[in-house]
Amino acid sequence: MTRDPADAAAQPLIANEDVYAEHDIVREGAEGEYVEIEESELGSPGAFIWVLTVCAGISGLLFGYDTGVISSTLISINTSLSARPLTTLDKSLITSSTSFFALLASPLTGLLADSMGRKRVILVADILFVVGALWQAQATTVAGMIAGRSIVGAAVGSASFVVPLYISELSPSPFRGRLVTVSSLLITGGQVVAYVIGWLFSTMPGGWRWMVGIGAAPAAVQFAMLWFLPETPRWLVKVGRKEQARRVLGRVYGSAGDEGVGRLVDRVLRKVEMEIAEEEDAAGQRAVPEEGKTGLKARWSRVSDNFAQLVDVGGNRRALIIACMLQGFQQLCGFNSLMYFSATIFSLLSFDSPTLTSLSIALTNFAFTLVAFYYIDRVGRRRILLYSIPVMIVGLALCAVAFRFLELPARSHVVGSSTSPTDIGPDASNQVGGTRFIPLTILLSMLLYVSGYALGLGNVPWQQSELFPLSVRSLGSALSTATNWGSNFIVGISFLPMMEKMGPSATFVGYAVVCGAAWATVYGIYPETAGLGLEDVGGILRGGWGVAESLRVWRARRRGRGQDERIRGEARGNR
Numbered sequence: 087m088t089r090d091p092a093d094a095a096a097q098p099l100i101a102n103e104d105v106y107a108e109h110d111i112v113r114e115g116a117e118g119e120y121v122e123i124e125e126s127e128l129g130s131p132g133a134f135i136w137v138l139t140v141c142a143g144i145s146g147l148l149f150g151y152d153t154g155v156i157s158s159t160l161i162s163i164n165t166s167l168s169a170r171p172l173t174t175l176d177k178s179l180i181t182s183s184t185s186f187f188a189l190l191a192s193p194l195t196g197l198l199a200d201s202m203g204r205k206r207v208i209l210v211a212d213i214l215f216v217v218g219a220l221w222q223a224q225a226t227t228v229a230g231m232i233a234g235r236s237i238v239g240a241a242v243g244s245a246s247f248v249v250p251l252y253i254s255e256l257s258p259s260p261f262r263g264r265l266v267t268v269s270s271l272l273i274t275g276g277q278v279v280a281y282v283i284g285w286l287f288s289t290m291p292g293g294w295r296w297m298v299g300i301g302a303a304p305a306a307v308q309f310a311m312l313w314f315l316p317e318t319p320r321w322l323v324k325v326g327r328k329e330q331a332r333r334v335l336g337r338v339y340g341s342a343g344d345e346g347v348g349r350l351v352d353r354v355l356r357k358v359e360m361e362i363a364e365e366e367d368a369a370g371q372r373a374v375p376e377e378g379k380t381g382l383k384a385r386w387s388r389v390s391d392n393f394a395q396l397v398d399v400g401g402n403r404r405a406l407i408i409a410c411m412l413q414g415f416q417q418l419c420g421f422n423s424l425m426y427f428s429a430t431i432f433s434l435l436s437f438d439s440p441t442l443t444s445l446s447i448a449l450t451n452f453a454f455t456l457v458a459f460y461y462i463d464r465v466g467r468r469r470i471l472l473y474s475i476p477v478m479i480v481g482l483a484l485c486a487v488a489f490r491f492l493e494l495p496a497r498s499h500v501v502g503s504s505t506s507p508t509d510i511g512p513d514a515s516n517q518v519g520g521t522r523f524i525p526l527t528i529l530l531s532m533l534l535y536v537s538g539y540a541l542g543l544g545n546v547p548w549q550q551s552e553l554f555p556l557s558v559r560s561l562g563s564a565l566s567t568a569t570n571w572g573s574n575f576i577v578g579i580s581f582l583p584m585m586e587k588m589g590p591s592a593t594f595v596g597y598a599v600v601c602g603a604a605w606a607t608v609y610g611i612y613p614e615t616a617g618l619g620l621e622d623v624g625g626i627l628r629g630g631w632g633v634a635e636s637l638r639v640w641r642a643r644r645r646g647r648g649q650d651e652r653i654r655g656e657a658r659g660n661r
């Protein structure tokens with residue numbers, strides 16, 4: 087960005103220095119003032135960072151694939167496991183074992199990622215992905231299948247925590263938010279692939295074995311690729327490998343500009359060192375004397391100290407509440423009941439190809455995550471949630487109403503063991519004079535709900551790490567990831583029984599109520615974090631929820647940007 091000195095004297099480029107000063111990447115202007123380098127000036131994040139993001143994102147693809155494929159798998163297994171049809175309990179356990187083991191794995195991964203490094207955790211997850219996929223593919227009993235799904239669950243839990251962390255620790259700050267959303271895009275992309283594969287293999291005898299087994303391939307590819315990718319600079323500095331960290335940063339910022347890459351790298355490195363020093367200082371002040379403690383005891387006391395810091399310090403506690411609340415609502419709003427059981431629901435509604443119909447759910451989810459990727463930094467996290475959650479509520483309410491007009495088979499048959507596309511077909515097609523109106527209304531309402539979900543709740547909670555200061559970022563993110571999987575487990579295990587006992591309308595009304603609670607909570611306590619430097623977020627949460635303050639900063643920032651653009655436009659006009 088070049089600037090005419092006369093213009094510079096007439097009006098400073100920076101409208102609100104406090105806001106801009108926190109940006110990672112700034113450049114000294116002619117008169118010693120700080121001039122923000124615009125994202126457009128940095129160009130794109132650069133090939134290196136894209137390769138890193140996409141390669142790490144393969145785990146997201148696997149997360150999406152393994153959670154999405156279960157929908158078609160469940161309706162294709164028939165009697166191939168334990169030589170009998172699956173019961174509601176079998177289906178719920180097969181589905182929920184994945185989330186349960188993901189729930190166990192994510193906090194553990196939070197600890198391992200600090201001791202082993204981020205990259206090694208991804209490698210371990212890859213091994214689990216491969217073993218779990220092959221295990222499922224050769225399962226002959228329900229218990230064997232549950233074991234395979236549990237192994238995959240441990241992989242998914244580790245990956246879902248560590249991949250956003252890996253990406254955010256490697257990406258240049260101006261691109262961090264969008265690059266993290268890339269991993270959400272890959273999750274939803276993985277779900278689309280799962281549905282396509284599910285549809286292709288659903289009519290093939292034993293095709294479900296291919297559906298679950300294929301997941302091994304991308305994991306093996308990622309395992310091979312990761313050997314060539316670096317550890318994150320932050321972890322490298324933490325374990326004393328500063329020169330290696332400098333080389334990695336050099337490659338990350340190599341594309342960042344025409345000048346001063348070395349200076350930029352030094353600045354980032356200094357900042358990382360300062361943050362680590364602060365972290366160690368704070369830990370040192372609180373540390374219980376470790377004399378006489380074995381390595382394991384010392385480590386445990388560090389973990390419990392870290393935990394105390396997370397819940398005792400007001401700002402950290404508020405960050406944890408917001409992150410866990412967002413992750414909890416992301417799941418308790420019931421979206422994954424569609425992801426896991428939409429094929430079952432669409433067979434109930436007599437759609438000719440339930441698996442193909444459920445593909446529309448996954449595709450809508452993917453398409454609207456793409457829209458969110460474009461708008462998340464422009465509209466802001468808070469606003470995107472406040473606009474999109476009501477869309478979900480309307481979709482769910484329409485669904486609930488439409489289901490009331492549907493004559494379903496006897497309750498015990500709705501989703502129970504005897505339900506199959508063929509035995510529910512005739513009953514379900516009898517509704518409202520045999521027209522397709524009601525099933526189509528239900529499908530469209532679900533698509534409305536899914537589009538609202540994908541715009542906001544589906545991806546904003548994964549921005550969780552920005553809420554925490556560095557010292558508690560890993561633990562805080564791990565706990566909110568665990569909240570995600572805990573709530574996912576609850577939805578997976580309860581959806582079919584709720585459909586059976588309460589009926590579909592009441593089930594969807596229940597999810598709408600959760601969405602209402604999510605909206606009210608976001609409105610009350612979630613400050614706008616888009617565009618803030620990581621340290622600003624901590625500052626905003628220090629004295630309270632900081633909603634009003636964050637909105638003031640957000641508006642000032644937008645006014646500042648508008649002003650900058652106007653000045654630039656005028657400068658161009660004067661030339």
Ligand SMILES: O[C@H]1[C@H](O)[C@@H](O)[C@H](O)[C@@H](O)[C@H]1O
Nearest residue numbers: 270273274422425451544545
């Ligand atoms: O962000 C993802 C995405 O929205 C997926 O579609 C969903 O299945 C996951 O549970 C969620 O964490």
